[in-house]
Amino acid sequence: xxxxxxxxxxxxxxxxxxxxxxxxxxxxxxxxxxxxxxxxxxxxxxxxxxxxxxxxxxxxxxxxxxxxxxxxxxxxxxxxxxxxxxxxxxxxxxxxxxxxxxxxxxxxxxxxxxxxxxxxxxxxxxxxxxxxxxxxxxxxxxxxxxxxxxxxxxxxxxxxxxxxxxxxxxxxxxxxxxxxxxxxxxxx
Numbered sequence: 001x002x003x004x005x006x007x008x009x010x011x012x013x014x015x016x017x018x019x020x021x022x023x024x025x026x027x028x029x030x031x032x033x034x035x036x037x038x039x040x041x042x043x044x045x046x047x048x049x050x051x052x053x054x055x056x057x058x059x060x061x062x063x064x065x066x067x068x069x070x071x072x073x074x075x076x077x078x079x080x081x082x083x084x085x086x087x088x089x090x091x092x093x094x095x096x097x098x099x100x101x102x103x104x105x106x107x108x109x110x111x112x113x114x115x116x117x118x119x120x121x122x123x124x125x126x127x128x129x130x131x132x133x134x135x136x137x138x139x140x141x142x143x144x145x146x147x148x149x150x151x152x153x154x155x156x157x158x159x160x161x162x163x164x165x166x167x168x169x170x171x172x173x174x175x176x177x178x179x180x181x182x183x184x185x186x187x188x
Contacts, residue, residue: 001100002188003059005051006107008093008180013043021046025053028067044089051096052085059098074155086152092182104153104187106145110137121147123163138176138183145185146172153187 018039022030025046033045056062056077066078077083085098086105097105118127118140126143133139147165149172151158159165166172174185 001059002097002103002186003055003099004095004097004105004184004186005055006093006095006184007047007051008177008182010092013040015039018042018046021050025049040091044094048087048089048094048096051094052087052098055085055096055098056083070155072155072157074152086149088148088152088184090182092180093177093184095184097186099188101188102153102155104149104151105185106148106152107182107184108141108145108148110135110141110181110183112137113140121162126163126166138178141183142174142176142185145183146174146187149185149187 029049033042036042067075068078084103088095088105088107090107090109092109093107095105095107097103130136130139150165150170172187176183
């Protein structure tokens, strides 16, 4: 089972909405949210938590949970090794996935990229696919979100294996939202 929730109505990213959400989350998450300097960071932190809470309730019947952080910063649900989740956000969207198996998610806005970034992050076949694409920014975002989702699933953070991370037998799925301008990938 894999269940994804996406929020991309960023017109709701306001100080008023942040104030409305603050009392709905437990104290540790409130403190985390208020550490962000800008409204978007606060909004994304609170909204992602509420989305996770909703998915955990609907998929696992979980009404209360405590998030902890693993060795490389990957969050997990304390005392529930059967539940896996991942959270991601960018300026265009917030995404959460829950599953009964290891899972990772990443969402990124379409944006220009440099030749240096392309060389650092993509192997020869991926670079060729990006450069031959009608819309290279979309293809780059699709491949990058796949890589990031795999790293999140593995819980290792971004390692030196950027060029070959997608050849390890992990399943990924990607959706491009052309209207809103972002790519979203899930790895499992």
